[in-house]
Amino acid sequence: MPFEFKETPIPGVLIIQPKKFGDDRGFFMETYKKSDFDKAGIHESFAQDNHSFSSRGVLRGIHFQSAPHAQGKLVRVVKGAVWDVAVDLIEGSPTFGKHFGIELTEENGTMLYIPPGFGHGFLTLKDNTHFLYKCTEEYAPESDGGVIWNDRELNIHWPLEGVIDFPLISGKDASLPELETLR
Numbered sequence: 001m002p003f004e005f006k007e008t009p010i011p012g013v014l015i016i017q018p019k020k021f022g023d024d025r026g027f028f029m030e031t032y033k034k035s036d037f038d039k040a041g042i043h044e045s046f047a048q049d050n051h052s053f054s055s056r057g058v059l060r061g062i063h064f065q066s067a068p069h070a071q072g073k074l075v076r077v078v079k080g081a082v083w084d085v086a087v088d089l090i091e092g093s094p095t096f097g098k099h100f101g102i103e104l105t106e107e108n109g110t111m112l113y114i115p116p117g118f119g120h121g122f123l124t125l126k127d128n129t130h131f132l133y134k135c136t137e138e139y140a141p142e143s144d145g146g147v148i149w150n151d152r153e154l155n156i157h158w159p160l161e162g163v164i165d166f167p168l169i170s171g172k173d174a175s176l177p178e179l180e181t182l183r
Protein backbone atom coordinates (compact mmCIF):
# COMPACT_ATOMS: atom_id res chain seq x y z
CA MET A 1 0.00 0.00 0.00
CA PRO A 2 1.41 3.43 -0.84
CA PHE A 3 0.19 4.78 2.52
CA GLU A 4 0.94 3.97 6.14
CA PHE A 5 -2.00 4.72 8.45
CA LYS A 6 -1.24 5.28 12.14
CA GLU A 7 -3.74 5.68 14.95
CA THR A 8 -3.48 8.54 17.43
CA PRO A 9 -4.69 8.74 21.05
CA ILE A 10 -7.94 10.21 19.68
CA PRO A 11 -10.07 7.61 17.89
CA GLY A 12 -10.79 8.65 14.31
CA VAL A 13 -7.80 11.00 13.97
CA LEU A 14 -5.26 9.26 11.75
CA ILE A 15 -1.70 10.04 10.72
CA ILE A 16 -1.12 9.11 7.10
CA GLN A 17 2.33 8.71 5.64
CA PRO A 18 2.35 8.56 1.85
CA LYS A 19 5.14 6.67 0.11
CA LYS A 20 7.52 8.84 -1.92
CA PHE A 21 9.00 7.34 -5.10
CA GLY A 22 12.17 9.31 -5.69
CA ASP A 23 14.29 9.23 -8.84
CA ASP A 24 16.65 11.49 -10.81
CA ARG A 25 13.75 13.77 -11.73
CA GLY A 26 12.45 14.33 -8.21
CA PHE A 27 9.67 12.32 -6.60
CA PHE A 28 6.15 11.03 -7.14
CA MET A 29 3.59 10.23 -4.47
CA GLU A 30 -0.09 9.47 -4.26
CA THR A 31 -1.82 11.72 -1.74
CA TYR A 32 -5.30 10.18 -1.72
CA LYS A 33 -6.70 6.90 -3.02
CA LYS A 34 -10.29 5.92 -2.25
CA SER A 35 -9.76 2.14 -1.95
CA ASP A 36 -6.81 2.43 0.46
CA PHE A 37 -8.52 5.06 2.60
CA ASP A 38 -11.66 2.90 2.71
CA LYS A 39 -9.60 -0.04 3.99
CA ALA A 40 -8.18 2.24 6.70
CA GLY A 41 -11.70 3.18 7.85
CA ILE A 42 -12.01 6.55 6.11
CA HIS A 43 -15.23 6.10 4.16
CA GLU A 44 -16.19 9.74 3.66
CA SER A 45 -15.91 11.18 0.18
CA PHE A 46 -14.43 14.59 -0.42
CA ALA A 47 -16.33 17.60 -1.80
CA GLN A 48 -13.84 20.49 -1.76
CA ASP A 49 -10.07 21.08 -1.99
CA ASN A 50 -8.45 24.14 -0.36
CA HIS A 51 -5.05 25.83 -0.45
CA SER A 52 -3.93 28.52 1.98
CA PHE A 53 -0.69 30.48 2.06
CA SER A 54 0.69 32.04 5.24
CA SER A 55 3.75 33.77 6.54
CA ARG A 56 5.52 32.42 9.63
CA GLY A 57 3.71 32.73 12.95
CA VAL A 58 0.20 32.74 11.49
CA LEU A 59 -2.38 30.83 13.49
CA ARG A 60 -5.60 29.82 11.73
CA GLY A 61 -8.29 28.22 13.88
CA ILE A 62 -9.72 26.56 15.76
CA HIS A 63 -12.48 26.03 13.21
CA PHE A 64 -15.32 23.64 12.51
CA GLN A 65 -18.59 23.58 10.60
CA SER A 66 -21.62 22.30 12.47
CA ALA A 67 -24.03 19.62 11.21
CA PRO A 68 -25.35 19.06 8.58
CA HIS A 69 -22.22 20.64 7.04
CA ALA A 70 -19.60 19.13 9.40
CA GLN A 71 -16.33 18.71 7.50
CA GLY A 72 -13.80 15.90 7.71
CA LYS A 73 -10.39 17.18 6.57
CA LEU A 74 -7.32 15.59 5.03
CA VAL A 75 -4.52 18.09 5.55
CA ARG A 76 -0.87 18.42 4.49
CA VAL A 77 1.91 20.91 3.82
CA VAL A 78 3.59 21.23 0.42
CA LYS A 79 5.92 24.13 1.32
CA GLY A 80 7.10 25.20 4.77
CA ALA A 81 5.90 23.71 8.04
CA VAL A 82 3.01 23.86 10.53
CA TRP A 83 2.01 22.60 13.94
CA ASP A 84 -1.37 21.10 13.18
CA VAL A 85 -4.01 20.44 15.82
CA ALA A 86 -7.24 18.39 15.78
CA VAL A 87 -9.68 18.89 18.68
CA ASP A 88 -12.51 16.51 19.52
CA LEU A 89 -15.64 18.69 19.72
CA ILE A 90 -18.17 15.91 19.26
CA GLU A 91 -20.90 16.15 21.88
CA GLY A 92 -20.86 13.15 24.19
CA SER A 93 -17.53 11.83 22.88
CA PRO A 94 -15.37 10.21 25.58
CA THR A 95 -12.47 12.31 24.25
CA PHE A 96 -14.44 15.59 24.02
CA GLY A 97 -12.08 18.55 24.54
CA LYS A 98 -8.95 16.46 23.95
CA HIS A 99 -6.57 17.41 21.17
CA PHE A 100 -3.83 15.90 19.07
CA GLY A 101 -0.97 17.94 17.59
CA ILE A 102 1.62 17.02 14.97
CA GLU A 103 4.25 18.76 12.86
CA LEU A 104 3.48 18.62 9.15
CA THR A 105 6.26 19.75 6.87
CA GLU A 106 7.26 19.94 3.26
CA GLU A 107 9.99 17.39 4.02
CA ASN A 108 7.98 14.78 5.94
CA GLY A 109 4.93 14.95 3.63
CA THR A 110 2.85 13.63 6.52
CA MET A 111 -0.92 14.06 6.35
CA LEU A 112 -3.53 14.14 9.12
CA TYR A 113 -7.14 13.00 8.80
CA ILE A 114 -9.50 14.96 11.04
CA PRO A 115 -13.03 13.51 11.25
CA PRO A 116 -16.23 15.55 10.77
CA GLY A 117 -17.26 17.37 13.96
CA PHE A 118 -13.68 18.01 15.06
CA GLY A 119 -12.11 21.43 15.43
CA HIS A 120 -8.98 22.16 13.43
CA GLY A 121 -6.24 24.77 13.56
CA PHE A 122 -2.59 25.26 12.71
CA LEU A 123 0.38 27.49 13.43
CA THR A 124 2.85 28.11 10.62
CA LEU A 125 6.46 27.50 11.70
CA LYS A 126 8.08 28.84 8.52
CA ASP A 127 7.60 31.68 6.08
CA ASN A 128 5.81 31.01 2.80
CA THR A 129 3.91 28.00 4.06
CA HIS A 130 1.50 26.41 1.60
CA PHE A 131 -1.18 24.28 3.26
CA LEU A 132 -3.41 21.97 1.21
CA TYR A 133 -6.50 20.13 2.40
CA LYS A 134 -9.49 18.17 1.22
CA CYS A 135 -12.89 18.58 2.93
CA THR A 136 -15.77 16.12 3.02
CA GLU A 137 -18.37 18.91 2.80
CA GLU A 138 -18.45 22.19 0.94
CA TYR A 139 -17.88 25.53 2.64
CA ALA A 140 -21.07 26.66 4.42
CA PRO A 141 -20.37 29.98 6.17
CA GLU A 142 -23.69 29.86 8.00
CA SER A 143 -22.44 26.73 9.81
CA ASP A 144 -19.10 28.28 10.72
CA GLY A 145 -18.00 27.71 14.31
CA GLY A 146 -14.84 27.84 16.34
CA VAL A 147 -13.06 27.91 19.66
CA ILE A 148 -10.43 30.46 20.71
CA TRP A 149 -6.91 29.18 19.99
CA ASN A 150 -5.66 29.73 23.56
CA ASP A 151 -8.70 28.33 25.35
CA ARG A 152 -7.66 27.53 28.90
CA GLU A 153 -9.51 24.25 29.10
CA LEU A 154 -8.11 22.96 25.78
CA ASN A 155 -4.62 23.89 27.02
CA ILE A 156 -2.94 23.45 23.63
CA HIS A 157 0.81 23.97 23.68
CA TRP A 158 1.36 25.92 20.45
CA PRO A 159 5.13 25.81 19.73
CA LEU A 160 5.59 29.59 19.50
CA GLU A 161 9.13 29.56 20.94
CA GLY A 162 11.56 30.75 18.29
CA VAL A 163 8.69 31.37 15.85
CA ILE A 164 6.86 34.47 17.06
CA ASP A 165 6.00 36.18 20.39
CA PHE A 166 2.27 36.33 19.67
CA PRO A 167 0.63 34.60 16.70
CA LEU A 168 -0.85 36.52 13.77
CA ILE A 169 -4.57 35.79 13.79
CA SER A 170 -7.61 37.11 11.94
CA GLY A 171 -10.08 39.43 13.66
CA LYS A 172 -12.66 36.66 13.34
CA ASP A 173 -10.38 34.16 15.09
CA ALA A 174 -9.51 36.63 17.85
CA SER A 175 -13.17 36.80 18.84
CA LEU A 176 -13.94 33.07 18.82
CA PRO A 177 -15.64 31.81 21.99
CA GLU A 178 -14.32 29.51 24.70
CA LEU A 179 -14.92 25.77 24.69
CA GLU A 180 -17.39 26.20 27.54
CA THR A 181 -19.93 27.78 25.13
CA LEU A 182 -20.21 24.50 23.21
CA ARG A 183 -21.51 22.55 26.18
Ligand SMILES: Cc1cn([C@H]2C[C@H](O)[C@@H](COP(=O)(O)OP(=O)(O)O[C@H]3O[C@@H](C)C(=O)[C@@H](O)[C@H]3O)O2)c(=O)[nH]c1=O
Residues within 6 Å of the ligand: 050, 052, 060, 061, 062, 063, 064, 073, 120, 121, 122, 139, 170, 172
Ligand atom coordinates in the same frame (compact mmCIF):
# COMPACT_ATOMS: atom_id res chain seq x y z
C1 LIG B 1 -12.70 28.25 4.49
C2 LIG B 1 -13.21 29.06 3.30
C3 LIG B 1 -13.07 30.43 3.27
N1 LIG B 1 -13.53 31.14 2.20
C4 LIG B 1 -13.35 32.61 2.20
C5 LIG B 1 -14.04 33.33 3.34
C6 LIG B 1 -13.10 34.49 3.65
O1 LIG B 1 -13.43 35.59 2.83
C7 LIG B 1 -11.73 33.98 3.25
C8 LIG B 1 -10.87 33.57 4.44
O2 LIG B 1 -11.64 32.67 5.25
P1 LIG B 1 -11.16 32.21 6.67
O3 LIG B 1 -10.64 33.41 7.41
O4 LIG B 1 -12.26 31.46 7.31
O5 LIG B 1 -9.94 31.26 6.31
P2 LIG B 1 -9.09 30.32 7.27
O6 LIG B 1 -8.90 31.00 8.58
O7 LIG B 1 -7.91 29.87 6.54
O8 LIG B 1 -10.10 29.10 7.51
C9 LIG B 1 -9.66 27.78 7.47
O9 LIG B 1 -8.94 27.51 8.67
C10 LIG B 1 -8.49 26.18 8.81
C11 LIG B 1 -7.85 26.06 10.19
C12 LIG B 1 -9.52 25.16 8.55
O10 LIG B 1 -9.60 24.11 9.18
C13 LIG B 1 -10.41 25.43 7.40
O11 LIG B 1 -11.52 24.55 7.38
C14 LIG B 1 -10.87 26.87 7.36
O12 LIG B 1 -11.79 27.09 8.43
O13 LIG B 1 -11.95 32.88 2.37
C15 LIG B 1 -14.13 30.52 1.13
O14 LIG B 1 -14.54 31.18 0.17
N2 LIG B 1 -14.26 29.16 1.14
C16 LIG B 1 -13.82 28.40 2.18
O15 LIG B 1 -13.94 27.14 2.14
